[in-house]
Amino acid sequence: MTDFFKDIPRITYQGPEASSEFAFRHYNPDEVVLGKRMEDHLRFAVAYWHSFAWPGGDPFGGQTLDRPWFGDTMALAKQKADVAFELFDLLGAPFYCFHDADVRPEGASFAESLRNLEEMVDYFGQKQASHKTQLLWGTANMFSHRRWMSGAATNPDPDVYAYAAANVKAMMDATAKLGGQNYVLWGGREGYETLLNTDLRAERQHAGRFLQQVVEYKYKIGFKGTILIEPKPQEPSKHQYDYDVATVYGFLKEFGLEAEVKTNIEQGHAILAGHSFEHELALAASLGIFGSIDMNRNDYQSGWDTDQFPHNHPEMALAYYEVIRAGGFTTGGTNFDAKIRRQSLDPEDLVLAHVGGMDTCARAMKAAAALWEAGDLEAARQARYAGWDTPAAQAMLKGGLAEAAARVTAEGLEPQPKSGRQERLENLWNRFV
Template sequence: MSSFAPAAKRSKTAESVTDSGEFFPGIGKIGFKPKAGPKEVLCFKHYNASEKIRGKTMEEWLRFSVCYWHTFRGTGADPFGFPTLIRPWEDGTDSIENAKRRMRAAFEFLHKLGVKYWTFHDRDIAPEGATLEETNKNLDELSDLALELQSKYGIKLLWGTSNLFANPRYMNGAATNPDPHVFACAGAQVKKMLEITKKLGGENFIFWGGREGYQSILNTDVKREMDHMAALFKMAIAYKNKIGFTGQLLIEPKPKEPTKHQYDYDAQTVIGFLKSYGLDKDFKLNIEPNHTTLAGHGYEHDVVVASKLGFLGSVDSNTGSTDLGWDTDQFPMDVKNATLVMKAIIEQGGLAPGGLNFDCKVRRESTDLEDMFVSHIGAMDTFARALRIAAKVLDDGILPGLVKDRYHGFDSGLGKKIEENKATLEEMEAHVLKHGEPEVRSGKQEMFESIFNGYV
């Protein structure tokens, strides 16, 4: 079998892109052109930020955000190939200067795309040092620049988070690690990142338990590990209140990968965990549909479940290939799936202070700088279309009315008594003895699907 050499390190030297020049030359501010032709891809054909729907603008409903890790730290490398996404502002080092240049490129991108929010892990923006003191100093320096650029471009931080999974110290978990020294490292990292998120005006703080799970049950004390994870969350609540950070705390469910099993498996699992440990008043959920499908659910399932139970805080709006068994983080382009998500968001009155964060990466074959814009534009247009469709579905009232009719028996009499938790088993028996066998009604699934397709 032949071996292949890696691609060239960069298409042009980082030094040729000056801090005062453009990182995306030839690409201007993305505008709204509803009559643009099929080949015009550097414009919005559906996303009109100022358009009002049900009393809010599209911008208010959708609250789009770009993630830093995939968009500006992704290289296109995979287990079978070298990096393919060689950005012109990168010099191949992990230096502070390279990190600053990368951040300036990121904010130019956000500005030209017209997105008002961004998200990042601590390690995305600042290199890790040899000591905690050095690491924190690096983060302070880069967050100073972020604060300056946020002000310059009118960009806000949707949420910050700590990377508690990439460093080898976390190979056995962070909060769930069997070594309290490693737990302390995770706690110190969360403390600092809560401070940075507050400094940057972040509206939320998120936890994703990348390695909070197990590979083998044989060497794992599941109860102690979950107890320890809850302990870190309680420390975070206490420190959040101590420093006066008013943002929403979020947990992002995922069933597996990189671990065989993760404790935050899906929305219902996380909600059960929060209630078990008395954390349900302080946390909501950030739902990633690609994770939902990895758990074996439909695309919209966790969004709807979290929303109906009062726990939907934000959405990582991506998708995956359902024929694959891993997290592919693709840009969402399916209008039907997006409509089901937007219907749930409209029904709960919006996502604020959360938003729709594009936790997505361009394919390793999509190597042009233009592809960074085209991918986000396509996804934003998908959700803009979905917002309009979902609003019409709800405004027309046909589908909601049919659902309400399906459960009309619980609106009065015995059904209402059941819902109010006032009924007894003796009453159930008496009702059946009096009325006999129930007349079973058709679920009309195909009719519901046909009506929905008429909107999409």
């Protein structure tokens, strides 16, 4: 045990009228919603990087957080793991997620970095054996180190591609060993800044082949989890090859991977792409590539990815409604890819940020579930498209353009606009949130 979270109690559900700030008011893990425990619906995960590796910097300033485990030794890496699992225990979190660089010191060579990673994976294995919290997904950090400045799989240097392959192989091995339920690829620098020095076709081909190799390796090692790719539109690269869900789906189709790879969708990335979170979730579900989510929010007055904890439950309810419509999570979950503010220095701030985020998501899920159970919104949606269930409409889809056009004269069609009833449905929504 460390003393980092000393005097902070284990967080339990105490109801909406709880007097203590160290309590869940809406998240009751054992509450049954739509026939399933709340914990099993939401599948919360704590992000190792933001919670334990982030020093508190932003684009205009450096470190503000002073943590006793900051440093480049294995002893400090293990101390960080000890503190991490103490937070997991306080929250009762069922899952966590990590990058390789979050948990092990960078070695003087790849071989040394790999040894450090393997030692930490063994340490995590010991922790998981004696704690509730297990691994939701692992991933490789291929964006922070200077070697990745021109990308990883899309790098013009084939030696960097090889280094990326070695990193991903190592982390897929680690994820499989720890029983991770997914493996995520996040192309933080898989894009370009200027066409003056970029071969778009070559970079896309290399990225596609890399992802094919990842899937091939999944089967080679017998990894049973899901491969996820995380869309992101920009920041830091000006043009990303994984801009949004639609772009990712086109990429997967091009390389024959649409049945092998799903998406890990982040709220902040959806906003940066000019979409809503619920749009990206609904689109992914409709395309059959919905997998998992990174839960956070952006400051809507900032033009970059601020990774704040969610606190707007009506907004999150829209997202969880689409998760419910998609059939819920299977191997995926709700990963808090969120960090406390750089002025929030105390251990209590880290705990309470997660408490608030978990409560916000639970409140949102319950509102979305209640509306889903009532059925009014789905009934209205089905009624709007009911005309397509008629034999004439179905025959029109199966026939040609001329046959469809012939209906206009044959049946004397003069279609009149019908109300979309948006305001009524918004009022309906607001009755539940």
